[in-house]
Amino acid sequence: MAEPVVRIPDAKVALSTASVYPESTATAFEIAARLGYDGVEVMVWTDPVSQDIEALRRLSDYHQIPILAVHAPCLLITQRVWSTDPWVKLQRARAAAEKLGASTVVVHPPFRWQRQYARDFVTGIWRMANETDVRFAIENMYPWRYRDREMLAYAPDWDVTKDDYRHFTIDLSHTSTARTDALHMIDRMGDRLGHVHLADGNGSNKDEHLVPGRGTQPCAELLERLALSGFDGHVVIEVNTRRAMSSAEREADLAEALAFTRLHLASAVKVHRR
Numbered sequence: 005m006a007e008p009v010v011r012i013p014d015a016k017v018a019l020s021t022a023s024v025y026p027e028s029t030a031t032a033f034e035i036a037a038r039l040g041y042d043g044v045e046v047m048v049w050t051d052p053v054s055q056d057i058e059a060l061r062r063l064s065d066y067h068q069i070p071i072l073a074v075h076a077p078c079l080l081i082t083q084r085v086w087s088t089d090p091w092v093k094l095q096r097a098r099a100a101a102e103k104l105g106a107s108t109v110v111v112h113p114p115f116r117w118q119r120q121y122a123r124d125f126v127t128g129i130w131r132m133a134n135e136t137d138v139r140f141a142i143e144n145m146y147p148w149r150y151r152d153r154e155m156l157a158y159a160p161d162w163d164v165t166k167d168d169y170r171h172f173t174i175d176l177s178h179t180s181t182a183r184t185d186a187l188h189m190i191d192r193m194g195d196r197l198g199h200v201h202l203a204d205g206n207g208s209n210k211d212e213h214l215v216p217g218r219g220t221q222p223c224a225e226l227l228e229r230l231a232l233s234g235f236d237g238h239v240v241i242e243v244n245t246r247r248a249m250s251s252a253e254r255e256a257d258l259a260e261a262l263a264f265t266r267l268h269l270a271s272a273v274k275v276h277r278r
Contacts, residue, residue, distance in 0.1 A: 015235050016042035017265050018072045020242035029053040033063040039259050043072035045240045049082050057100050071104045072238050078112035090121045101138045108139045108199050110173050113158045122159035126167050133170050141199040143173040146182035149209040171198035176221040177213040180205025186222055201242040213244035215257050216264045227268035239265055
């Protein structure tokens with residue numbers, strides 16, 4: 005006889021500090037601890053605390069919430085954070101991850117105008133990955149669109165599965181904006197999928213980062229696949245709460261996202277009784 009049981013993978017559920025913007029990095033630690041997240045992913049950006057390893061360590065210790073990942077400063081607004089040299093940014097992100105006990109550094113592919121960086125990116129990431137136990141998980145992006153025009157802003161490609169990396173991050177808001185099939189993308193990533201940014205979207209030209217379950221992306225299906233496959237990376241809630249009318253509304257959105265994620269990570273599987 006087969007009897008269904010609940011199987012929960014080892015994956016930890018973390019809160020991206022970007023999810024509380026425009027509130028601070030420090031606020032993200034407080035909310036993550038209060039709501040019961042397993043940890044945080046630090047988005048390194050213009051908030052000075054996000055760039056300060058000792059300040060981050062103190063927040064982690066005070067709130068008893070581990071730092072599971074570091075998102076390298078790859079955004080347009082962080083072009084001068086931790087140097088203007090993109091390789092120095094990645095070296096500092098790796099050093100921060102090692103010092104803070106984080107297992108993963110999330111990296112966006114280069115912008116096309118960063119020509120030398122883009123030319124050497126794949127081999128350079130492999131070289132850096134071979135120098136540390138920290139995972140460099142390269143994140144899928146999307147074409148930029150304006151009205152009916154499309155611009156390919158990333159190189160070698162916004163679809164990172166077209167190149168050879170040791171680990172990938174899949175972001176479901178980005179699959180929505182790219183209008184690509186998220187489940188097919190994780191099939192292409194295979195066992196190199198090391199990190200998940202969980203959010204939702206409705207296929208808008210804008211990168212929406214909706215609370216999971218509020219858009220059209222297969223958030224539940226992806227989580228159930230992770231549960232069945234024994235995924236051992238991290239699932240990071242990276243949502244946009246800028247439109248929240250109050251701190252309480254923002255916190256409610258983040259609590260809903262956490263509940264959705266834990267529910268769908270608890271996958272029912274069948275085992276055979278002897």
